[in-house]
Structure formats: structure tokens, C-alpha cells
Amino acid sequence: MMRTPLLTVAALLCVAFGYAPALHAQPTWSGSVASIIYSKCGSCHVDGGIAPFSLTSYESAAAMSSSIQFSIGRGTMPPWPPRDAENRLAHSRALSAQELATIEAWILADKPRGDVSAEPPPPRSLRSTQLPEPPQYSTRIPTYTSTATTRDVYQYFVVPTSFPTDRYVRAFEVMPGNPEIVHHALIFVDTTGEARARDAQSPEPGFPGFGGDAGDLISVWAPGSPPVVLPSNFGLRLPAGADLVIQIHYPAGTAGRVDSTRLNLLFADAGPVREVYISPMLNHVAPSLITRPFVLPANEVTTMRNSFTVPFGTYSILSVAPHMHLIGKSIRAVAVTPQGDSTTLIDIPEWNFHWQGSYLYKRPVVMRSGTTLHGTAVYDNTGHNPHNPSSPPITVRLGEATTDEMFLIYFMYTTYRLGDETLDLEALTSPTSVQEHQEISQFVATPNPTSTSFTFDGKGAPAYLCDVLGRIVRSMPAADGPQTVDVTGLPSGMYLLLSGNRRCSVSVSQ
Ligand code: HEC
Incomplete structure (x- = not known):
């Protein structure tokens, strides 16, 4: 009983001391603010980025300062859906309490610029590749004019690769042709020719479809995410002659505007390749699905659960990508060892379909046989959910349409090798990193x-x-x-x- 007030005082003191240097030293743009803004906002507020204005100079940030103060104070900017208490995710856009306080103190002090010669370089335009090396393969979807008037459009585009042998892809980059209208992209590999056949049947470039089976999902891209880059001896198999299928989401109101999105790839080095796999180990069919059947009654909030136990072997998990549709409210996955130790793999407390993405771990998460992954997804199928596509709400089942739902958590992984736990996956995306064998x-x-x-x-x-x-x-x-x-x-x-x-x-x- 006595300890609570003391702890509170101690916590307050920590907070006060933690913030004090930022307040007293009077943060300047060149000394601290520019590097925070460039690293936490520069993936979207940049030439070629999704945000409506750039924050790539002192002048642009100073001009927007009251709006910045408002949106960072409310937590609407920067968008970063995961909660990451264990600090496992790479390229976090979340502002730390210290960074938030620094920006706020800078604005309160009337935005001092500081030593101009010490300013960090602004983030690069997204109109050229962000890959650490020039792409080894680059392809574009056909020029497409959006037809999204009052409803969002999801269009699949087929890109034949015609490689004579299997290739191992170690880096993917999606470069939206028109960053203002491309809201997210899913990339699939199709070896059956089915997507190509469907494309041939529809007159326009590509064919429409929301959640369909267009092959095996290999990558998920949302605006603001850097390209996926793996170590140079890692690769995801792209079978000879396979088609790449890219599904792009064009939001309502973009009709008449033109896109031609580009996909850039890097391949694994010659020599032995560590094959990388992607699979939705946590998914919405038995035996993974525990809460059965998959039915989300109208006007109810429903919690669904799934699980997967690693049957044998040891794996290094590189990234995670959760997937639900519009009435999804939250999604979470934890790994629990046979000894009862648990690790949070992903935790998205406020699911937003429009900001879905894949999340790279800073370092691989190692998973041994006997470890169980537990997934939990909550769906809000009430009229209070502004994203509910049906009004009044209707009973929702598993399916591919916008009005159906899904419960998938994809993992990118490879078989474990000694030392994987210290691989710095985050540094690989930086153009200056050197990967040594x-x-x-x-x-x-x-x-x-x-x-x-x-x-x-x-x-x-x-x-x-x-x-x-x-x-x-x-x-x-x-x-x-x-x-x-x-x-x-x-x-x-x-x-x-x-x-x-x-x-x-x-x-x-x-
Ligand atoms: C992942 C992309 C992304 C990142 C990162 C991001 N923004 Fe934004 N920002 C947007 C988009 C898109 C908009 C346009 C409004 C919208 O669609 O929500 C926006 C709008 C804004 C606005 C206008 C007011 C508002 O809230 O709509 C401000 C101010 C802003 N951002 C500041 C920031 C700051 C400061 C950071 C970094 C600390 C940041 N943003 C990081 C995408 C981003």
C-alpha cells in the first residue's frame, strides 16, 4: 500500500528528468528536430510519397507547425498501427515520448532553426529506387485508368516473367506509378496461368477482384513502407515461367486518374541460397481455426481464435503480415514455448484495412518445435463501426468479397542457422549497409x-x-x-x- 505513491513520485521524476534536457537545451531544427521529422515522417511527406505535402525542409516544417503540433498531439500522425512493447519491429514510425516532447518544445519556442550547416540531408524522393543496388529486374503494370467513382476498386494485373529457370528473389520494391491513387498493393506468384486467363477475358488492363485467389501471396506493400530487402544469400523462389500478379487498391474518388505501378526485384547471389517461405501459418480454416464455424453475426462484436504448433525443426521468422477485411477491429499473434515463455509477434489494436502492411523484424524471431502461435482477431460487425460495408449490418462469413471477412497472419521465414538471432535485418534496407559473408x-x-x-x-x-x-x-x-x-x-x-x-x-x- 505504501509503495504506490512512492513509485508514482519516482515515475514522475523520471518523466520530468527524461524531458528536462529537451526543454532546457531548446531543441533546434538542425540539432534534433530535422532528423526526427526526416526519419519518422519522410517516408510519406516527401516527393513521390502518399502525403499531400512534403516535410523535407525547415521552411516546409515551420509553415506546417501548428498542424503538426495538432496531429502528433492527437496521435493521428505518424500512422503506425502496431503496438510494439517488445521493440521487435524494424522501421518503426512511432514517435517516442522524448521525440514528441522535442518537437512540441521546438514549436513552443517558435521553431528556432539552429546552425544551418549542421542540418541533416533530407529524405530522398520516392520517384527513384530505394533499393540498396540498382534493380536486377523491373516491370510495370500496363497503363491503367482508375474507374473508382463512389466505390473503391481492387484490380489485379498480370506480369509474365518468362525466366527460363527458377530465380530466388531477395528484395521487392513497389513504386506506385501515381502515389496519390495507389493505396496498397499485394503481390502474388501464379504458376497455374489462371490469372492470365482471367485477364484475357476482361477488356481492360488486368481484371477486378477483391480477395481472390491469384496465386501465392509473396509481398504486401502499403505507402510509407520501405522495400523488403533480405540478406544477399536469402531468396524466395520464383518458379521458371511464373506470372507475377499485382493487386492494387484504388480508393473511391480516383476515377479517371492514370497509374502504371512498377515492381523492382533483386535476386539472391549465385551460390547456395537460403530459401525463404511465406505462409499464413495462422489462418481461417481447420485445423488452425479454433473458433468455428467462421460466422460473424450482425450487430455483434465477435472474437475469433486460431493457432499453429511448430511440428519439427527450428525456424527464423523474418516478417509478419496480418490480413483481415473491413470489419476487422484488432489482430494479435503471440508465440508461446513449451516452457511457457511468450513473445508478441504482432499486435494491432486498431486494425485499418487501408494501412495494412507487412512488418519486418529487427532481428529474426527464432522459433523451435513445440512452440505454439496463437492468433486472436476481433471483428466489429455493428453499425458503430464506420468501416462496416453493410448498413444495416448483415451476417458475415468467410469469403473473398469486400463484404466477407478473412483471418490470416502470414509469416516470412527460413530454416534457422546458428547466429540468425543477431542478423540486423533493418540495416539491410539502408543503401549504405554492406552485407559481409x-x-x-x-x-x-x-x-x-x-x-x-x-x-x-x-x-x-x-x-x-x-x-x-x-x-x-x-x-x-x-x-x-x-x-x-x-x-x-x-x-x-x-x-x-x-x-x-x-x-x-x-x-x-x-
Ligand atoms: C505512412 C505515411 C505517413 C507518415 C509516416 C506520416 N504522415 Fe502525415 N499524412 C499522411 C497522409 C496520407 C496525410 C493526408 C491525410 C490523411 O489521409 O490522413 C497526412 C497528413 C498530415 C498532416 C495534415 C493534417 C492531418 O492530420 O491530416 C500533418 C500535419 C501531418 N501529416 C504531419 C505528419 C508528421 C509530423 C509526421 C511525422 C511525425 C507524419 N505526418 C508522418 C501520411 C503520413
Whole structure:
């Protein structure tokens, strides 16, 4: 009972001290604000981005400052649907409390510019490729004029690849032809020729369809997401002669406007490829679906559940993409090990169909056999849901139409290899990153087993100690010479020590 007020005071003090430097040091545009705006807003508020104005200079941000203050204060900007308490997702657009306070203090202080020569470079236009290397394959959908007057249009376009052999794709980039009208894109691979046949039957470029079967989904793109880039020896198989099928969403009101969206690819390096797979391990059919049958009664809020247990092997999960339609309200997935440890894989408290995307993990999430994935989706099929396509609400079932629903959580994964837990997937998207192939070597931790601490020889690279789930439990900055790691308080078990290209397992017994 006595502790609560003390804790509150302590928390308030932390908050006060946390914010104090930002307030006292008087943030300037060049000192701190520009880099926040460029990194958290620059993927949309940029030439070729979806937002209606750019925030790529001091002048543009200063001119919009009261509107910025209002929308960041209300939390409507920047759009970033996931809640990510475990800080696993790469390229987060969420503003930290500190960043929010810095921007607000800057606006309150009447937007001081600071040292102009110290300003960071503005984000690049999205009209040229963001891939770290020039694309090895680039294709465009046929020129298409939107027909979306009062209803949204979803149009599939078929792009034959005609590669004579299988190719392994390690990077995808969607470049909207007309960023103002392309609201999201799903990319499928079709080896059956069915999509091509349907296209031939419809007079216009492509053919309409909302949620249909256009092959295997391989990528999901929403405005503001960077291209998907995997390590250079990773690849998703594109079978010889397969068609790429791109479904594009054109919102109501875009009729008469023209698009020709481009898809750029990079392929895995020659040599052994680590094959990457995408599958909706959590889905809306038995045995995954637990809440059966899939029926969402009118005027009710319904919770659906599904699950999947990893049957054998160990996998490195690279990204996650949840998918529902319009009455979806929230969606969540957690992984629980046989020992009961849980990891949140995705948590979207306010689902918005128009901001669906795929989320890359900063580092692969390692999943061993026996781990169970649990999915939960809530659907609001009442008249209070502004996105409900039926008024009055009608009973909704599983299906492909806008008025039907789905419950799918896709995962991109590969079979696990030692060291995957420290792969920096986020850095690969940055054009300056260099991916090095290194031979893995063992190194020595002493004593091992240990109950208190162990020592290893640091060789100028940061080191990490990971648990069996791939979670980093200790991280050590780069140092040369002997380094000691305290393991008190860690549960007994096997851990992996990684540093540069060196690995070793450490056994902790308390
Ligand atoms: C994922 C894309 C995206 C990101 C990132 C983003 N915006 Fe926006 N922003 C938009 C779009 C699109 C609009 C147009 C209004 C709409 O459709 O909601 C908009 C509109 C705005 C507006 C006009 C008022 C309003 O709320 O509609 C302001 C101000 C704004 N953004 C500020 C910001 C700031 C500041 C950031 C970064 C902290 C940011 N935005 C990040 C897409 C984005």
C-alpha cells in the first residue's frame, strides 16, 4: 500500500528528468528536430510519397507547425498501427515520448532553426529506387485508368516473367506509378496461368477482384513502407515461367486518374541460397481455426481464435503480415514455448484495412518445435463501426468479397542457422549497409557452465548473449581484450554468445 505513491513520485521524476534536457537545451531544427521529422515522417511527406505535402525542409516544417503540433498531439500522425512493447519491429514510425516532447518544445519556442550547416540531408524522393543496388529486374503494370467513382476498386494485373529457370528473389520494391491513387498493393506468384486467363477475358488492363485467389501471396506493400530487402544469400523462389500478379487498391474518388505501378526485384547471389517461405501459418480454416464455424453475426462484436504448433525443426521468422477485411477491429499473434515463455509477434489494436502492411523484424524471431502461435482477431460487425460495408449490418462469413471477412497472419521465414538471432535485418534496407559473408568460428567463454559471470576475448565487435528464443538478454559494446559478462538473475539454461563471426554456447546453472 505504501509503495504506490512512492513509485508514482519516482515515475514522475523520471518523466520530468527524461524531458528536462529537451526543454532546457531548446531543441533546434538542425540539432534534433530535422532528423526526427526526416526519419519518422519522410517516408510519406516527401516527393513521390502518399502525403499531400512534403516535410523535407525547415521552411516546409515551420509553415506546417501548428498542424503538426495538432496531429502528433492527437496521435493521428505518424500512422503506425502496431503496438510494439517488445521493440521487435524494424522501421518503426512511432514517435517516442522524448521525440514528441522535442518537437512540441521546438514549436513552443517558435521553431528556432539552429546552425544551418549542421542540418541533416533530407529524405530522398520516392520517384527513384530505394533499393540498396540498382534493380536486377523491373516491370510495370500496363497503363491503367482508375474507374473508382463512389466505390473503391481492387484490380489485379498480370506480369509474365518468362525466366527460363527458377530465380530466388531477395528484395521487392513497389513504386506506385501515381502515389496519390495507389493505396496498397499485394503481390502474388501464379504458376497455374489462371490469372492470365482471367485477364484475357476482361477488356481492360488486368481484371477486378477483391480477395481472390491469384496465386501465392509473396509481398504486401502499403505507402510509407520501405522495400523488403533480405540478406544477399536469402531468396524466395520464383518458379521458371511464373506470372507475377499485382493487386492494387484504388480508393473511391480516383476515377479517371492514370497509374502504371512498377515492381523492382533483386535476386539472391549465385551460390547456395537460403530459401525463404511465406505462409499464413495462422489462418481461417481447420485445423488452425479454433473458433468455428467462421460466422460473424450482425450487430455483434465477435472474437475469433486460431493457432499453429511448430511440428519439427527450428525456424527464423523474418516478417509478419496480418490480413483481415473491413470489419476487422484488432489482430494479435503471440508465440508461446513449451516452457511457457511468450513473445508478441504482432499486435494491432486498431486494425485499418487501408494501412495494412507487412512488418519486418529487427532481428529474426527464432522459433523451435513445440512452440505454439496463437492468433486472436476481433471483428466489429455493428453499425458503430464506420468501416462496416453493410448498413444495416448483415451476417458475415468467410469469403473473398469486400463484404466477407478473412483471418490470416502470414509469416516470412527460413530454416534457422546458428547466429540468425543477431542478423540486423533493418540495416539491410539502408543503401549504405554492406552485407559481409563470414566464416563462422567458435570462441571460448570461461568458466562454462557458470552461475555468476563468464569472460571472453573481445575482438572489436559488439557481443550479444541470446536465450533459446533468440532474445538478446545481454549486449556488450565493441571492445578489445577480455570482457566479463554478468549472468546473475538469468534463468538456468543454454545461451548463445555471438560476436562478429564468432559463436559459442554458454550454459548457465543457478
Ligand atoms: C505512412 C505515411 C505517413 C507518415 C509516416 C506520416 N504522415 Fe502525415 N499524412 C499522411 C497522409 C496520407 C496525410 C493526408 C491525410 C490523411 O489521409 O490522413 C497526412 C497528413 C498530415 C498532416 C495534415 C493534417 C492531418 O492530420 O491530416 C500533418 C500535419 C501531418 N501529416 C504531419 C505528419 C508528421 C509530423 C509526421 C511525422 C511525425 C507524419 N505526418 C508522418 C501520411 C503520413
